[in-house]
Amino acid sequence: MGNKSIALLLATTSAVFFVFGALIGVYVIEENKKTFVTLDVKPLLIDEISAEKISANLKHLTSVPHVAGTEQDLLQAEWVRDRFLESGLDEAHTVPYDVLLSYPRHGVVNTVELIDEKNQANFTTAGRQPPLGTPQDSYDKVLMNFNAYSGNGIVEGNIVYAHYGRDVDYEELQKRGVNVTGHIVLVRYGALFRGSKVVIAAKWGAIGVILFTDPMDKAREGRNFTFPDSWWLPGMGVESGSLYVVDGDPLTPFYPAIESAFRLKEEEQVNLPRIPVQPIGYDEAEILLRSMSCENPAPQEWDGLLDTPYCLGPKPLNPGWKVRINVSTTNEMRRTYNTIGILRGSVEEDRYVLLGNHRDAWTFGALDPSSGTASMIEVVRALGYIMKNKNWRPRRTMVFCSWGAEEFGLIGSYEWTQQFAKVLSQRAVAYLNVDVAVGGNQTLRGSAYPMLKNLLIESSKLVPNPNAAEIAAGRNTVFDTWAKNAPDANKPGQPAVGNMGGGSDFAPFAYVVGAPTTDFGYTAEYSYPTYHTLYDNYQLASEIVDRGFVHHQAVARMWAITAADIADATVLPFDIKSYAAFLNDSLNALEDKYDEQLQQNNATFKYFRASVDSFSKATKDFSEKTLATVNVEDPLEVRRVNDRLVQLERFFIDPKGLPDRPETNHIVFSVSANNAYGSDTFAGLVDLLFQVGNKTEAQDPVTWNKIRQHLSVIAFLIGEAARSLSDNLW
Ligand SMILES: *[C@@H]1O[C@H](CO)[C@@H](O)[C@H](O)[C@H]1NC(C)=O
Ligand SMILES: *[C@@H]1O[C@H](CO)[C@@H](O)[C@H](O)[C@H]1NC(C)=O
Ligand SMILES: *[C@@H]1O[C@H](CO)[C@@H](O)[C@H](O)[C@H]1NC(C)=O
Ligand SMILES: *[C@@H]1O[C@H](CO)[C@@H](O)[C@H](O)[C@H]1NC(C)=O
């Protein structure tokens, strides 16, 4: 009890931080030496985590659709809370936020229709997906097909096929004399975020968007071999999904959607789509394609696997025919819930290692996201069991987060991190995300901030291989299969750990908090084809993708031991030298590509280079001198080096955001705005260089000025990160 109030005080006064840190450290250690044992908990966790228990969790979670903001949001949030408490967590709470969500009108189908010359409907899309495979009692609770935040209303026009709907696709259309202004575009899922497709379509003048998944992308073994015979997408399977291109509650940008919040009016949020958008099945897309005249055949690379020529339009085959989109989807204020569970640390109660996964799904959500939720509940149970039976507790506090409304735009996690941003930026050590725990059964894949990459690799060496064929081939661990399937080109024998982008709940921890994060799961060459459809259900998980739930078990084990490693280590296992090597490699690549151009335009990599060099030196010194000699018996010294490590990632956050993108602020790892072109490292710089193209300073002084300014910010922040590792302010 006493500890907790001191910890709170600490947060408020950074000047006395170290002094109290020392006092509290000594006090707690001595207190707890009597109470808790230290042990290597990793083998115990690996033993304890059960595939059957994950399967049972998943069965419950997938028994009903659980869309954010519906009755099931609360019921499942409470169910997860109760599992947490039953497993022995110290606390678990449901945390509500009132946010802008979006739903089709109850009992009304959104439709796309072919209208003949007499204004009669010749064909109308079904608007919902037929049940296939094992019957599900709660099929009636599944929402009609829709895209969240679609514009509402009716539009009529002719259709233009716009391939993946990227800018390059519209440029190609323009080259071929097709102007989409005033028309409806038919766009394939894939290649870029669906919300960006709508932004681009509207920019080029389209009045509505029809989205479909081509069998070439998601039914590669033919249209007859689909769910439930295989994992491939059936012809009436429809991918739902959000169209909102910014993350967090649309009405409370930058701030939490709590009771006192000031809310924008819906029409003030410029990032909400205005045109109607409707997703349909590929059987239906085929009928629309057949209604088009083929005076203008599509480029060959635009062809898919439908049984009809792909034509550009807009001319219909039959004169006077049109297409009508009728969308009833409306935005509504609804309540969504996070569930937050807490396991208090024995020594550093005010340092948090967080694990998270979202809970909401578009339908039954077996793989996305319930495979992760079912696994997290089992991780918590195993930890609780070991706590009870071995008299163990982690050194640091572990926090378990089950997020609401991720699917609408990372809303639950953004609102929570926005609410607790200041405290989290002092106390959050790392955030470990698992969204889709199992999206395939071939190999682990993972991405991480450089400081955590090694840790992920080391964890994978401890987890037994879940795949019998792989074991027969001599690959006994998750690591062995991962290294084989995703080899690191620069490090023979090692798997490549990806870099963090956006797209799941780690984003607010990276951007709002500035904490190192990771995201991983089992997958195949590509992720499962029935993503965001009705067919992402228990049958898919238990009979097709992971019979025996052994891949789920492997991911849960990875998650538990990686978290336990960070939570329990005396000195944090963060690999800062790899961060330096990574920055150096990235800068080398930038220099190779742009150095000459910069020099010709009165800009330079000189200061960027100097800051990376000093970061390299600082991380080397810190690793080889400070960390190598730290006295682990001295709580003040331990706290001091750990604080440096915890804070390091925060330095890469520019509070003003990237150039022209205030909501995107990590100078190294933000996602490029030019989705189709850009690299994801130093996105602010790369985007500006893309924007300026081959224009000189004289031709585009404004952009060149922004380039110089951003280069100076990069050099400054990396230099300060380097300095933070030393003992000196100056
Ligand atoms: C739709 O149009 C086709 C071709 O004109 C015609 O054969 C078919 O009967 C029409 N179907 C309906 C339901 O109007
Ligand atoms: C496309 O059509 C619209 C409306 O007819 C017109 O305003 C616009 O200039 C056209 N764009 C091009 C590039 O021809
Ligand atoms: C696919 O199924 C349809 C209907 O059952 C059948 O007519 C067709 O021959 C099948 N195609 C292939 C390639 O098996
Ligand atoms: C649009 O759909 C609504 C709901 O089904 C229906 O009431 C309305 O008549 C439709 N409008 C048109 C023009 O088809």
Ligand SMILES: *[C@@H]1O[C@H](CO)[C@@H](O)[C@H](O)[C@H]1NC(C)=O
């Ligand atoms: C692995 O997934 C594939 C589908 O990609 C499936 O055919 C196969 O049966 C699965 N294996 C296991 C053990 O579940």
Ligand SMILES: *[C@@H]1O[C@H](CO)[C@@H](O)[C@H](O)[C@H]1NC(C)=O
């Ligand atoms: C950074 O990269 C350059 C060019 O490859 C290399 O010469 C230098 O040694 C690297 N610095 C560090 C600290 O690795």
Ligand SMILES: *[C@@H]1O[C@H](CO)[C@@H](O)[C@H](O)[C@H]1NC(C)=O
């Ligand atoms: C080059 O940039 C610097 C600031 O970065 C500025 O002081 C100088 O005037 C610029 N020179 C030219 C020729 O634009």
Ligand SMILES: *[C@@H]1O[C@H](CO)[C@@H](O)[C@H](O)[C@H]1NC(C)=O
């Ligand atoms: C510069 O870019 C323009 C437009 O992208 C292009 O037409 C031109 O050929 C480029 N010039 C050089 C020297 O690359």
Ligand SMILES: [Zn+2]
């Ligand atoms: Zn997900």
